[in-house]
Amino acid sequence: MNGRTVHGYCAQCKARCGSVAVVSEEDVLLSVRADPDHPNHSFCVKGAAAPRFVHDPTRLRHPMRRTNPKTAADPGWERIGWDEALTFVARRMREIAAAHGPESVVFTRPAPGGSHAGDWSPFLDRLAAAFGTPNVMTTGHICSWGRSGGAAHTFGGGLPTAHYEDAATILVWGHNPAVSNVQTWRRIQRATRRGARLVVVDPRATGTTRRADLWLRPRPGTDAALALGVTHLLLARGYYDPEFVTWWTNGPFLVDTETGRLLRRDGRFVVSDGSDEHAVDVEADPSTWGVRPRLRVDRPGARSAFSLLAERAARYDPETVARLTGVSEVDLGRLADLLANGPVCYDTYNGVEQHTDTAQTSRALGVLYALTGWLESPGGNVTFSSPGGLPKLRTDSSRRLGLADRPLGAPRNGVAAYDVYDAALTGHPYPVHALVAFGGNALLQNGDTRRGAEALRSLDLHVHVDMRENPTARFADLLLPASTPWESPGLVTGFGGGPDTQTWAQYRAPVVPPQHESRPDVEILFDLAVRLGLGDQFWDGDVHAAYAAQLEGTGLTLDELRASPGGLRRPGRTLTYHRHTRVRGDGTVTGFATPTRKVELYSEAFLDAGHDPLPVHNDRSAAFTPEFPLTLTSAKLRQYTHSTGRSIPSLRTQAPEPFLEVHPDDADTYGVHDGAMVRLATASGAIRLRAKVSTSVAAGVVATQTGWWEACEELGLPGHDPFSADGANVNLIISNAVRDPISGSVPVKDYPCRIEPLP
Ligand SMILES: Nc1nc2c(c(=O)[nH]1)N[C@H]1C(S)=C(S)[C@@H](COP(=O)(O)OP(=O)(O)OC[C@H]3O[C@@H](n4cnc5c(=O)[nH]c(N)nc54)[C@H](O)[C@@H]3O)O[C@H]1N2
Ligand SMILES: Nc1nc2c(c(=O)[nH]1)N[C@H]1C(S)=C(S)[C@@H](COP(=O)(O)OP(=O)(O)OC[C@H]3O[C@@H](n4cnc5c(=O)[nH]c(N)nc54)[C@H](O)[C@@H]3O)O[C@H]1N2
Ligand code: SF4
Ligand SMILES: [Mo]
Numbered sequence: 001m002n003g004r005t006v007h008g009y010c011a012q013c014k015a016r017c018g019s020v021a022v023v024s025e026e027d028v029l030l031s032v033r034a035d036p037d038h039p040n041h042s043f044c045v046k047g048a049a050a051p052r053f054v055h056d057p058t059r060l061r062h063p064m065r066r067t068n069p070k071t072a073a074d075p076g077w078e079r080i081g082w083d084e085a086l087t088f089v090a091r092r093m094r095e096i097a098a099a100h101g102p103e104s105v106v107f108t109r110p111a112p113g114g115s116h117a118g119d120w121s122p123f124l125d126r127l128a129a130a131f132g133t134p135n136v137m138t139t140g141h142i143c144s145w146g147r148s149g150g151a152a153h154t155f156g157g158g159l160p161t162a163h164y165e166d167a168a169t170i171l172v173w174g175h176n177p178a179v180s181n182v183q184t185w186r187r188i189q190r191a192t193r194r195g196a197r198l199v200v201v202d203p204r205a206t207g208t209t210r211r212a213d214l215w216l217r218p219r220p221g222t223d224a225a226l227a228l229g230v231t232h233l234l235l236a237r238g239y240y241d242p243e244f245v246t247w248w249t250n251g252p253f254l255v256d257t258e259t260g261r262l263l264r265r266d267g268r269f270v271v272s273d274g275s276d277e278h279a280v281d282v283e284a285d286p287s288t289w290g291v292r293p294r295l296r297v298d299r300p301g302a303r304s305a306f307s308l309l310a311e312r313a314a315r316y317d318p319e320t321v322a323r324l325t326g327v328s329e330v331d332l333g334r335l336a337d338l339l340a341n342g343p344v345c346y347d348t349y350n351g352v353e354q355h356t357d358t359a360q361t362s363r364a365l366g367v368l369y370a371l372t373g374w375l376e377s378p379g380g381n382v383t384f385s386s387p388g389g390l391p392k393l394r395t396d397s398s399r400r401l402g403l404a405d406r407p408l409g410a411p412r413n414g415v416a417a418y419d420v421y422d423a424a425l426t427g428h429p430y431p432v433h434a435l436v437a438f439g440g441n442a443l444l445q446n447g448d449t450r451r452g453a454e455a456l457r458s459l460d461l462h463v464h465v466d467m468r469e470n471p472t473a474r475f476a477d478l479l480l481p482a483s484t485p486w487e488s489p490g491l492v493t494g495f496g497g498g499p500d501t502q503t504w505a506q507y508r509a510p511v512v513p514p515q516h517e518s519r520p521d522v523e524i525l526f527d528l529a530v531r532l533g534l535g536d537q538f539w540d541g542d543v544h545a546a547y548a549a550q551l552e553g554t555g556l557t558l559d560e561l562r563a564s565p566g567g568l569r570r571p572g573r574t575l576t577y578h579r580h581t582r583v584r585g586d587g588t589v590t591g592f593a594t595p596t597r598k599v600e601l602y603s604e605a606f607l608d609a610g611h612d613p614l615p616v617h618n619d620r621s622a623a624f625t626p627e628f629p630l631t632l633t634s635a636k637l638r639q640y641t642h643s644t645g646r647s648i649p650s651l652r653t654q655a656p657e658p659f660l661e662v663h664p665d666d667a668d669t670y671g672v673h674d675g676a677m678v679r680l681a682t683a684s685g686a687i688r689l690r691a692k693v694s695t696s697v698a699a700g701v702v703a704t705q706t707g708w709w710e711a712c713e714e715l716g717l718p719g720h721d722p723f724s725a726d727g728a729n730v731n732l733i734i735s736n737a738v739r740d741p742i743s744g745s746v747p748v749k750d751y752p753c754r755i756e757p758l759p
Pocket of ligand 2 (some may be wrong): 109110111113114116443446466470641707731734
């Protein structure tokens with residue numbers, strides 16, 4: 001192919017693969033492939049489809065304003081100019097803030113996991129903060145909270161990164177990296193080739209389970225019971241690390257059996273060495289305590305957290321766990337044996353994030369992992385330092401929607417769509433009047449699609465910036481064309497995942513110029529900030545000055561990065577093993593950033609908020625009635641991120657239609673045939689899908705995908721009406737009413753349903 005080659009990285013999902021693009025003399029993007037010299041040197045079909053994403057004929061071309069009411073099927077888009085559009089938006093945002101407070105303006109973005117929002121979302125957060133609203137709507141409550149915000153209730157920060165390179169046993173729980181992250185999958189495959197054992201916990205057969213040495217297939221939503229069952233075996237068989245647990249967890253701390261609170265003496269926590277009880281200073285290096293705490297303490301009035309955990313876990317004996325989860329006693333024992341064979345690292349994701357007990361499941365997994373003792377060790381889960389980054393603006397988040405109801409949960413990080421819908425429609429706890437959306441597709445990707453549409457119709461101002469007019473954007477007052485990542489700049493100061501990639505930094509110059517009248521999100525954000533009078537917090541609109549600020553502390557300059565378009569290795573260390581044991585200059589020990597400075601086997605914060613301080617399984621079997629006996633779950637497809645990509649022929653040929661995986665026994669029971677259309681119904685409605693009869697799911701479980709709405713004209717494949725029972729929008733039939741009381745997650749991965757054949 002003729003043309004120039006341009007190095008960069010693909011930002012279409014968070015794998016962020018190093019890329020080499022070929023661009024014609026006319027600035028047409030001809031091809032994109034993996035950069036073999038980049039540490040993230042694998043690629044996927046979505047990245048390879050980049051030329052089509054850029055030059056897709058159905059892209060938005062210019063800013064547009066609605067001329068018809070929001071109840072009309074056709075918005076009556078009218079072309080306008082950028083200046084007019086952004087002047088209007090800034091004026092209306094200021095008016096609404098003056099009348100109702102800045103918190104009545106909500107910002108939103110697509111999930112960085114499946115979009116290029118990672119390139120610019122720090123600036124969106126900054127704009128929200130500078131404007132004075134605590135409300136950025138995200139899908140965090142069903143996406144990443146369990147392994148980031150939720151894990152903080154056990155580890156003090158998000159789940160440390162699995163260090164596959166040196167692991168002997170790799171535990172992947174509720175995650176399918178073979179589809180959802182090619183870089184993680186590359187690492188895991190390299191590790192298994194050198195002999196690491198792979199254990200996967202997933203109710204569905206996937207590319208990841210196919211490579212597993214041990215595949216456990218629990219019923220959806222029973223993961224906490226399974227984790228507690230393994231915990232029981234680790235404790236009963238002595239397969240835990242007594243040193244780590246004694247010195248670095250709050251296991252030895254005594255709990256008042258009356259109140260459930262940790263005992264304190266002069267503000268210090270109390271341990272027992274078997275003869276005496278001692279108050280210990282958790283800020284100090286525990287080797288200076290002068291006492292070796294016992295793990296099991298049971299005396300009248302007080303017991304150790306470890307004893308209480310052991311007692312809790314003993315409720316989950318193998319027979320009980322087999323009954324609750326469907327995992328055999330033999331397999332449960334095998335998993336315990338493999339965990340005894342370290343180093344062990346683990347990763348987890350959406351499979352355990354989308355349930356009514358996401359928070360307790362996150363804790364159950366964290367506690368189980370802590371017992372192995374491999375945290376922050378080579379081949380375990382480790383914390384990389386990340387120099388650089390945008391200085392954060394201080395804001396008051398106390399009025400953030402949802403935070404009063406779930407102070408420990410996902411609202412600490414972002415606002416759930418259902419709270420925005422409620423606020424817009426009921427005015428509770430205060431009204432929402434405006435939505436400023438840089439992408440995202442809330443109506444397709446959250447339950448209660450119809451209520452969501454009603455809420456969007458009620459807004460005084462709704463701006464949507466996107467490459468395409470998705471069904472959520474159709475309710476906007478203004479629709480503004482965004483550039484794809486290939487037309488936008490991007491800066492990464494560490495690619496994450498491993499020591500080789502976390503030290504890699506790269507500036508991506510736009511590979512081709514912005515198409516049509518589109519503009520990169522980062523430019524639009526800076527322009528809007530200046531028009532809102534917030535230019536002083538946005539480097540007076542100079543994006544590259546902001547990048548320079550982001551690079552402070554990295555030892556790199558923007559000029560160096562520009563001169564090395566494929567990226568370069570950042571100086572300095574990013575990984576220190578056993579960082580919790582480090583003693584600082586003032587004599588305090590690093591420890592963990594939890595209230596007890598230890599990994600929390602026992603969470604007093606949960607207790608104080610009215611929740612169980614120990615991990616517990618929430619039995620949802622009563623939700624499954626004779627009317628809705630089957631469990632509906634959902635998963636990602638290799639070809640698409642969420643609701644995007646269906647118009648791209650190279651992708652759509654590979655995954656042409658929405659489908660439902662059905663086990664042969666259920667197909668028999670309900671009269672469903674492979675390849676025939678089925679009606680999938682819940683208490684909230686029904687949709688139509690093509691049945692794929694297969695043992696990929698266990699009997700009693702059906703699985704589909706989200707995000708079906710767009711047509712592919714070239715292949716003659718239709719779109720799907722996301723509001724109709726003739727469509728395939730699974731979130732149309734999922735209600736947000738039942739939630740995890742702690743995190744606010746919704747059971748989109750274990751939802752009661754039934755199936756019927758369609759003529
Ligand atoms: N190709 C592609 N890649 C993506 C994305 C995409 O849309 N497409 N999205 C990105 C984003 S935002 C995210 S958050 C990640 C998500 O990445 P993943 O976590 O891999 O996403 P899922 O496929 O939703 O869920 C993972 C697995 O959980 C299993 N599962 C379902 N129910 C349960 C359960 O009850 N228990 C357990 N243990 N497992 C269960 C599913 O069968 C599935 O195989 O992927 C990112 N990468
Ligand atoms: N039932 C069920 N529901 C789910 C899930 C599930 O497994 N089951 N998964 C959940 C998960 S993990 C997630 S993360 C959410 C995803 O939810 P969302 O993030 O809302 O979904 P997307 O489809 O990725 O939204 C993409 C929209 O943003 C646009 N876009 C992409 N990148 C950019 C950009 O850089 N700039 C701008 N301006 N626009 C951009 C795209 O063109 C598209 O229109 O869905 C959640 N919903
Ligand atoms: S996995 Fe695919 S879409 Fe994601 S960054 Fe890599 S090439 Fe791009
Ligand atoms: Mo996600």
